[in-house]
Structures are given as C-alpha cells and as structure tokens.
Amino acid sequence: MNSIILRTEIQERIGEIGEADILVGIPSFNNAGTIGHVVKAVQAGFAKYFPDKKCVLINSDGGSTDGTMGVVQDTAIDDSSSILFYHRKGPIFKISTPYHGIPGKGSAFRTIFQIAEVLNVKACAVVDSDLRSITPEWLELLIKPVIQDEFDYVAPLYHRHKYDGTITNSIVYPLTRALYGKRVRQPIGGDFGFSGRLARFYLTKDVWGTDVAKYGIDIWMTTVAIASGFKVCQAFLGAKIHDPKDPGADLSAMLYQVVSSAFGLMDFYSETWKSVTNSEPVPTFGFQYAVGLEPVAVNVERMIERFSLGVRELMDIWKEILPGEVAGFLRKVSEQPIESFRIPDEVWVEIIYNFALAFHRQTINKEHLLKSLTPLYIGRTASFVRETWESGASEVEEKIEGLCLMFEEKKSFIAEKWDT
C-alpha cells in the first residue's frame, strides 16, 4: 500500500475486510446514468454464482461530479427472487474510492490492482461502467475460468455491430494476433477477468506515468498477459452495448493512446514477438449465440473527405515514414471518386508496420507520428464500411480474418527491419 494514497476510511474498510476471494472493479467517471445497472449486475453475479465466496466490489472513480460514487453506494438488488440466487453465506463488500494519478482508466485499474493485492484475492474482474448489456452471467464467465480452470487472464468475446470497435478490428486485433500468436479477438474489450497473481504481476511494472494510465491500459493488460506466458482464454459474453465512449473524446487522442501503447509494447517485447511465426486460437468459454444489434449511422463521404484532407496536408510527414509506392497509392486513391475508393488490406498492413518501425526508430516525434495516422485510419475505416455495407456479421468476420492473415504474412517484413 506504499504507492497509493487511499482515504483513511477506505484503508480502515479494507482492514475490516481482511482477505477476499473475488474482487470486481468498476472504473468510472461521470457515469451516474449507467453505473447503477452495472453494480446491480455485479452484485447479482456474486449472489448467483459465488454464494460461498467472499466478494468485494470496488468502484475506482476519477472525480465524478454527477454523483456516480453515490449511485454505487446506494445501489442494491431490489428483487432477489427475480435472479434465482441462493442464500449467501456472507455479505458483499462494496467500496467506492477516488483514484490518484494521471486521469484515466489505467490509473483507476491501478487502484483496483493494489486493493486486490492487499486483500490477497484469488480472482478479479474489471467491467466498464457504461455497459447496458452486462448481466450477472458475465461475472461467472469472467471469473470461473480463473477459479476452476486456473487461467490467469480471461479476455471478453462479444458480438458487436460490424462498425463497432473499428480500432480493434483494423489495428489492435490483427497486430496483436500476428505479433504474439494468440487469437484474442477483443484485446481491448474493456471487461476482463484475471488472477490475483496476474494483478500482482501488473503492479510490478513501472508504466503508470505513461499512456497505459489512460486508454492504453486494455491493450497493455492483454499483451503483458500473453507475452509473459500467462494462461489466456476468452469468454463469450453476448452483445456489448454501451454508451458512446466519452462523446467529447478526440479520436486522434484515443488512437494515439491505444496505438502508442501497442507500439511501445512491441519495443519492450521485441525478442518475444520476433520468435513467433504463426497464431493459434485460445480456449473459449461460454455458449455462443447470435444477437440483434442496433444499426449505426456512418457518413462515408465525410470520412473520405477527412482522408483526402490528410493526403493533401500531411503527405510531407508521411513521406518520411511510408515507402514511395504506398505514398503514391494514397495520393492516387484520394483523387478517385467515392464509388471506387478502396484501401486494400495489403496497403493498410504496410502502413501500420511502417508506422510501427518509425515509432521504434523515432523518425519523428511520437505524438506527431501517431496523430498523423488518424486520417489514414479514417480512410481505411471508410474503405471497410464501403466494402462491407451489404455484408452480414459472418462475412465481416471473414474479411477481418483476411486482414489478420495479411498481417501474419507480412510480419517477416517488420521482423527483418526492426534491428537495422
């Protein structure tokens, strides 16, 4: 407890609890409208699936001004019979505390990990506070693989709308899979289960002053778990329906934080990923079923305009990073009519690998480098939307699989150039 500052009453509360079996953390920031449902689902999950375990719910808050912490404290299950749980042998402990450090999800998680360490818990889970589709079953799916099957890390597997999680689908999943050889479909899903052992391992890493403390935490947790040889699996949780991720959040800032964490990890684990030659599936828990998802509105024309603006204005920067033929292709595609606009998988993979190399070699300032990726990402997303407009979920998944294979096929390119 040396490295965090918790209020005295929180420390006393932790002291009263002593030790626990299961801990679920909910990071929050102004989520009063949605966190009540999440807290109810977690409490119901504790009651229904872990009636004989000592369970603790931690809300790690970033200084909400809308009464989020109050909602957490006041929320209780109204009708216990409706969820068919058995009589609990002990109470459910609930702690709501502000976190310290750089504002962001990663700092919230750090507080959760540290409380998990003090309570010496066997299994933990973290779930987002803006979830509308969470059910008590999520707790079982995220925690039981840790308790019963001794897995260290349980990544989520959701059914999402084909245009939901586009950074995941176009960059993070294919890149992580190609680099580290494990097919974890939602590496930045946001809802994870993990062992107390892994929580303690995370705390040994000195990353809390970096972008890991912000949006980078999810990819960091997944990559560290895989690259450090922990037992990893995934659990099917159904649909992921949540509030739009911080409507005011700047896309380029999000992209920067996630991609800089992923590229930074490539630096750290370069010897690990260079020796991986192919990918393999990870064990998957849960009964998979199709779910209906709400359609989303996409303005492809405007996305292509953003891409073309980037080509006009940022080409001088990209020329320092990308091979001449890729830069030439981008210029050409920006002049084409919308009907024939397309950025193929091969070009996209070259773009990402060359940006990763430029990040590693520090060709230009890292923030400038990754923020200049935004128009390219928007262009690629527009191309993906155009190509899959009429496609169903399975066709879209096939398309993503094709992209992943391209990342794996071209991995030798980056491995060869990494140390030159």
Next chain:
Amino acid sequence: MEIIRRIIIEPFEGLYAKILVFLPNFLASVLIFVVGIVLAAVVRALFFRIFRAIGMDRFFERTGTVELLKKGGLGDSVAALLSKLLGWGILIVFVVIAMRTLEIPTVERLLERFLLYFPNIFVAAVIALFGYLAGNFLGRAALIASVNAGLKVSGTIGKFVKYAVFVLAGTMALDQLGIGRDTVIVAFALVFGGVVLALAIAFGLAGRDIAKEYLEKKIKGEEGKDEISHL
C-alpha cells in the same frame, strides 16, 4: 655613424627590447591557449560520459527535444551537444585569458568591448535557435491537429503558427542584440496587431455564415455525426 646608429640600430634595439618583453607574454599566452584546448577536450569527453551515464538522452527523447534538434538539422545527441558547448565555453575562457596575457592595449580594448557584447550574441543565437526549432515543431503540431479536426485551412494554420513563432523569435533576438530595438518592437506589434485585426474582421464579415453554422452545430449538435465506436 651616429646617424646610422640612430636611424637603424636604435629602432632595432628598441624592437629587440620590446620583443624580449613581449616574448615571455606570448609564450605564456600560447601555453595558456594549448592548456585551454586540452582542458576543453577533457571536459567535453568527461561530461559526455557523465551525461550518458545519467540517461540525459533518454530524458530529452521523452520530452521531444531530440526530435526538435533533428528537425533543426542538429544530428548530435543532447549529451554530445551539451558537452561540446561546455568544451567551447572552457576554450573561450582560455582564449580570453591568453589574449589578456599578451598585454597589448588595443587588443585589450577590443576584447573588453567584445566581452561586454558577447553575452548578447550568445543569448540572441540561443533565442533564434529555439525559435527555429519551436516554430517547426509547433507548426507541425498545429497542422496535424487542424487536419484531424477536419479544417480545410489546415495548411494555412500550420504555416501561420510556424512563421508567427519565427517572427516572434527573430524580434526577440534582434531586441537582444540592440538592433533597431524600438523600431523592431513597434513593427512587430503593428504587424501582429494588424494580422489579428484582419482575421477578426475577415471572420466577422466574410465568415459570418461559417461562424453561424459553427455555433449552431456546437449548440444544436452536429448533423449526420458518425455513430462508429472506435475502441
């Protein structure tokens, strides 16, 4: 013979006497200069190792200074650059001491004037260098940010920021050198004020509709906004 002695021999004797007086000073001066060169090399090598050992390059890489230097055409690491500066500082000090040791009044007067003015040159050079580096860096940051915000005038914004920083740094450097001090400051204030006024008038008159549209979008929410969730 007397005439020959007075015209030729005495001046030579005088010169010889002066050389005898000057020579020890000259030799001492050369010696000081050589010691300065050696000491400067030693200090430079020593501090380079110290700076590397304390991880100065890693620190400046994180702060983006290395990138600034590269952009400004300086390929050296920060540790190498600072140790070189220290070496040059030592050498300059020894050169000054060596020149004073010569005890030549004209040189002393020139040296005095140069020494009094030298800090201004140094500070002006530093201001100009940082202005150049910061102008390029901030110009590019503004360009990328405005492209990501979807502004069609991104190129103009980037250039404006870059040249504004250049002009500001140039004005400060000239002010430091004392060149046309009042003129430069007044000119800068007029130009800067004029640009701001011109932009305000242009936006107020020509961009009235854009301003209206922008405010409406901000207040009422953007129409046709994408609902893609990126993460």
